[in-house]
Amino acid sequence: MAKIIFKDLAHSYLPHPKSLADYALQKINLEFEDGAAYALLGPSGCGKSTLLNIISGILVPSEGKIFFDDKDVTYADTVKRNIAQVFQFPVVYDTMSVRKNLAFPLRNRGEDPTYIKHRVETIAKSIGMEDILDTKASGLSADAKQKISLGRGMVREDVNAILLDEPLTVIDPHVKWELRTQLKALHEEFSHTMIFVTHDQTEALTFADKVVVMNDGIVVQVGSPKELFEKPAHTFVGYFIGSPGMNLFEADVVGDVVTLGDIRLKLNRAYRKLTGRIELGIRPEFIKLSDKSGDMEIDINRVEDIGYHKIVRAKHRDMHIDIIVPEDIKITQDMRYISFDMDHIFIYEDGWLVEAKEGRSE
């Protein structure tokens, strides 16, 4: 078990990167705490696989260092790092029984047979396979095989981290949920450090203590699911996480006054002078729809009732606005006004969150 630390780490697949765009992974400093569950979240091609391969030792980063605790492992190979990995599709040894599959990493390390037997049985019980220990692995379903791969990772007690590379891709939707819950339970039971790579926000948010959001080779935010939701550090986090994502409007900000086209709003916070591309962001959850006056007049295009709440797709001139309305509120023709929850309005400069000046402006 160890803490994983990235120090000024960067990677480019080109031998002589010239611009930032040549980097698959731009410079990052990051710390994965021992025993925590992390998710690496981002769209495909954002650099999360590169990052994972650097941790597992398949790739040597072109710049910077990686430490396990205080040991520099930048150039150490996979075996020396003592990590386990679960791949996108199940990797099991088809000709072996489930028991032999689970015992394989231990037997290769020359562990004591009675210890192996005991350990394999413990793990088998945790992944719910104690009944089929002596079945051949080849005939099992994809999710059972994926559980075996996971079990093979956890069977070693001293493993530094378990890397999960989109492990639920080939799993049927109705089993996905079950497997995810089980994964979470296993993490709590054995408290290995787990790093779960995914492009699915639900998987990331339900599994992880901390989510590392990546886009275009940059780590845009590291935080708990709650932090990501409540205070996105980047417009990307805003619209990538949440369903639907954050509303973002082109805006002008002077002090505590924001101009959205023909509408002026007074914020409860003041900002420094901003340059570049300025956007105002607010999550659909923090916009209120009403039939009386509000901050903005809108036309409703469409209402999607998804059961536990309604999503209203609306329009003001050419601004598209998504609003989430609780299930019990009836939407009528007269509901043509919206008002913003000022505490949850954020201002972004060239995509990045701008902190307000100290103190509230009255």
Place this chain on the structure above:
Amino acid sequence: MNKKSYKSPIVMFIYIVFLMLPIYWLLNMSFKTNVEILGTFSMFPNKFTLHNYVTIFTDPGWYMGYINSMSYVVINVIISLAVALPAAYAFSRYTFMGDKHLFFWLLTNRMAPPAVFALPFFQLYSSIGLFDTYWAVALAHTLFNVPLSVWILEGFMRGVPKEIDETAYIDGYSFFKFFRKIFMPLIASGIGVTAFFCFMFSWVELLLSRTLTSVNAKSIGATMTRTVSATGIDWGVLAAAGILTIVPGILVIYFVRNHIAKGFALGRV
């Protein structure tokens, strides 16, 4: 990633030398005169000569052998593919009466020793007047090439999802148009590999081609094995003739080189 590779280039090197050395020796000999072949012993021709090749290209007794062999090989490849394609499609897509037995019976023909069929083929083709024609050899070789083609193509076709057929029919394609325009391009590498195998087994076969021809359609193999003149063997010409039989093989491999790895999986990995 391959920091700790178990692959050894030395093994490959030795194997390739093992494969190439006998061929090189034949090549070396083909550029020597008979006097030099029998008189001195050297890794390179002392007196480089193309005389042996000139002999082959100017003597119809020799060069017609190549033309004859190429002719029946090409006819065989065309026949084999033409009949095997629809049959393989049927086996890969449909269940019909006796399909399994038929498929198995086809495969058993691949196991038939040509020596068993040499005599009856001789009589059969003589009685219908095909003896000593390209057609006799081409048809005889379908005995083992057609079952093999059906089997290889069936493997590749099974890998093509059935939904593609259904979509094409819904889009208004006729069976023949679908087969030609959509299906055949999808299994192009399979067809290439099948043609490769048909070519190979027909080109390399000696027994049937020698038994079924005498003068007009005599194959190069038969020419080579019957060239033992009274003055003894003309080693130089024999070597040159051997080298020339390898050339079509090299050309064929060169054209399919990018499909070899995938193709040899025969659609069954």
Place this chain on the structure above:
Amino acid sequence: MNKTVNQKAWFLVLPVFLLVAFSAVIPLMTVINYSVQDTFGNNVFSWVGLDWFEEIIHSQRMHESLGRQAMLTTIILLIEVPFGIFIALNMPKKGFWASFCLVVIALPLLIPWNVVGTIWQIFGRKDIGLLGHTLASMGIEYNYAQDVLSAWITIVVMDVWHWTSLIVLLCYAGLQSIPDAYYQAAKIDQASRWSVFRYIELPKMSGVLLIAILLRFMDSFMIYSEPFVLTGGGPGNSTTFLSIDLVNMALGQFDLGPASAYSLMYFLVVLLVSWVFFTVMTSIDKKGAV
């Protein structure tokens, strides 16, 4: 894949059926016809029942040929299969060298079989061949035309030279289909080189390997041209394998009756052994292809 029932599919297989019936059934009928009759020339035949079969079954000649054939095929398979796998494991995975090796390795497969015989006939000769000359200058007794052991060694080496590539290419195709993740997982599990082979590579190769072994069995059991050119079946009868023996009997001596009985039994042996091979090997590994 779920196949639909469609009797019209028969029209698609009809050309194959007719063609193969023409090239297989008619000749086979001829053979069966001859095998139960005797002739004294001039197309006068008389029914002899199973006499020829009885004669062939008890003939010393067939027993010896069959014995030689079985020995050759066994030796060849025992050498070529492990050797082919070994070479396949050492093949470069991609890039220029991979294509280069593939092309060079495939070459012996496309050389006409009689030329293969010629190549080795020349290569092994003491006076003009590199191998024969080298061995002679090292003082090793080697003469494939007169010495039985030399003849056998030459034929085995020739066959290894000729056919190992087929096994290499098939196994290589199987190995190429293994995703990198398997090797990574094995590395993480600290599997030894042997374990990687035993538990990852071999299972993935088993399908194509089965095909390779079957093909090698069948073709080596029918071997004709190469030994015919190289040794002509000699010295003595020491390299007279089944096909050479049969051709001598049928086309050389024109003993139609016994040759036909011989043919049928030969064919049956090939079918039977292929079937046994296939059944045994698929039951060893249920995941085998086909």
